[in-house]
Amino acid sequence: MLNFSLAKYLTIWLIVALGLVFAMPNALYNRVEAYNDATALIEAGQSNASIAADAELWPDFLPSNLVNLGLDLRGGAHLLVEVQVEDVHASFLEGLWPTVRDALAEERDIVGFVTREDSPATELRVRISEEEGATRAFQIVRGLAQPVASFTGGAATNIDVTIDGTLLTITLSDAEMVAMDERTIMQTLEIIRRRIDEVGTREPTIQRQGSDRILVQVPGVGSANEIIDLLGTTAQLTFNPVVGRTADAEASPGTGNILLPSLDEAGVYYIVERRPVVTGEDLENAQLDFDQNGRPAVAFRFNTSAARTFGDYTLENIGNPFAIVLDDEVISAPTIQSHIPGGSGIITGNFTVEEATNLAVLLRAGALPAELEFLEERTIGPELGADSIAAGQIACIVAGIAILVYMVLSYGLFGVFANIALLINIGLIFGLLSIVGATLTLPGIAGIVLTIGMAVDANVIVFERIREELRTAKGPARAIELGYEKALSSIIDANITTFMTAVILLVMGSGPVQGFAWTLMFGIMTSVFTAIFVTRSLIAMWFARTRPKTIEV
């Protein structure tokens, strides 16, 4: 047992060497980070003298993966948002109404007049005037149902229809709700990503959490408010026909219309048709521009089909006003002066340059399909993070030295072996963290310090066992061998239980706690590896060379 085969030696030390090579970039963190940024830029097709110089900072053949620093160490903003999927359900039903109305209107002889009744947002209620036409109306509306577009398939249709006398009630089917929620979340993720990318911060994390939540982490941002400003706007742009203008906030807009406040003029309300002519989804581009008076504005261009719809509408409605509506507020309501065929135009309002730029960004990135609710917000300043890193480093070094000294005092030469293994162990933890791309957080640093304390445990178990075996006087070689053999089951049992708690932490925890779980998990793995293999091969090599008659542990 004490004599390893050469192949085993090589494997053990190769693993150690690999781990240390992967850990190495972290020792020169800033340098490697600069190198990584530079190579990323060069790949993206940019280059200049300073980028090229940065790219020379680190040899290409060496690994350049770094441990990610968590927000609590690097500073930045952390936001947890919930996507209000119910909004999408409501707007789908809203969009269904004109279709239902038109379909029923075609059979007016049988179903009579069709009116919409007030209802909660989760359903659409339609009243027909002819009771005899109820069955026919039911059939017509049922006929509007579409199969659900989802992966799970099945024969489900997207709407459920019930009829009670002359009242038709249309709701979304469960299958459609699931599919719709899924689409909404994916779309929201994509739009959040685009909006944050537009601002150009580095390495943002945008992650889905659970069924309807998204975690956004942006390093290096001074305040979460910046991100909230960016994400807090739905940027739902629509062009609606204007029905009227009023100063009465309580005015009844009439069926099919809505009352919207004006953005700039206090106390002014517009009654507009609920159904827009074109929407921001049809935009091809939007950018900062200036109107003829030199005030900031946003220039936009529609795609071809929307350009045609918009062109036709302007041709038919010359002299009538239409409203440019952003998130349920009327930005402006110009009168159509002439036919606008090209599908492009500008939006003017009382914008500052900054507001106009922001609006253009939001319009380009696309509207969020649903509003976001902010559930959690954390901003950590970069100085606090740097302080934490510095404190953690000092603590690590002091703890390390104390333990190294203590081990040598307790176990002499064997303590030295355990210490070498301990140093390798710390290197391996960093190597693993870099390879996996795990995130190091402040509790994670605590995890490393704790691991330093606990890492010697496996060695302690073995050494104590060797001591005991020596007492029964079997000769040093046999004692060492027995020590390892008998200690193994304790080491494995003890570490598996701790490992299980680390896994649970990783699964159940969030953010900083997960960082802790990573280091704890890797710490357990590497400490068992170093105790069973590294220390042992060190002892074996020493033993083979000196062949001592007696040993003291």
Place this chain on the structure above:
Amino acid sequence: MRLRLIREDTSIDFFSRARIWLGISVIAMVIALASFLIQGLNYGIDFQGGTSIRTDSTQPVDVAAYRTALEPLGLGDISIAEVDDPLFDEDQFVALVRVQAQDGDERIASETIEAIQEALRSVDPEMTFPSVESVGPKVSGELIQSAIIAVSMAVVAILLYIWLRFEWQFAVGAVLALCHDVILTIGIFSEFQIKFDLAIIAALLTIVGYSINDTVVVFDRVRENLRKYKKKDLKEVLNLSINETLSRTLMTSVTTLLALVSLFVLGGDVIRGFVFAMIWGVVIGTYSSVFVATAILLVLGVKRDWSKKDPSAGTRYGHIDT
């Protein structure tokens, strides 16, 4: 000469006063639970919702002035605590301002946070805010839930593992010792009203892991000795096993504590609560694996001889027969 924490051939009788130790543990647990039930934990915003702002100023913290500045905002319960740390610069004065979750407001209003910062700047215009954290009541409720689930899952997983690897008596002993550790840790947090947040849950789970680690090493030796000394009394075997592993138990506690204490002193105030929980846990965990887990094992008894039927099971069936 080697440094030894204990003599090589210890033969301390750990069970002569087993009743006293168990009694102390039970009383301590009752006190801990009573404290938890009566005054409750000082939950951080993770678990209660609300906003916590760290302020950093070159002027000494004047709690009264901060409070006066924030009063007009009408934010309800505000707590202001000065933070002191040996690592701070000489003219660095830090405080934690905590505002409760606003009624019926899930969304964290950025305006509120800005208003608070504005108000505090009226005390010291140079003041900076190194960290701002805000958690809505919905999330905090879920965080409590998942924390409880995490701790329970860990305990159940350990129970299962020990049961599979040893006997059920070992599993019960280990888990009761764990509950002892967790209860006493929660107790000290409630008694001294130390802030209890997500990181403390991580600490709790680590304590669970550490304590089980210790217990398993002792149990492993018990199992080995039970096979080795078939004729010895269970009490003697337990005593022998604890004595044999005592050196390792203490050694590991000392190295772990060396690491934790240096982190406690030098690691900064942000993680001090977390590290405190772990130091306490290591001490309690070591105590419980030596005194509590084994004592429970002694009370429950262990099935020794696999060749014959369990004698106690036999008598039970005997009773039914008559």
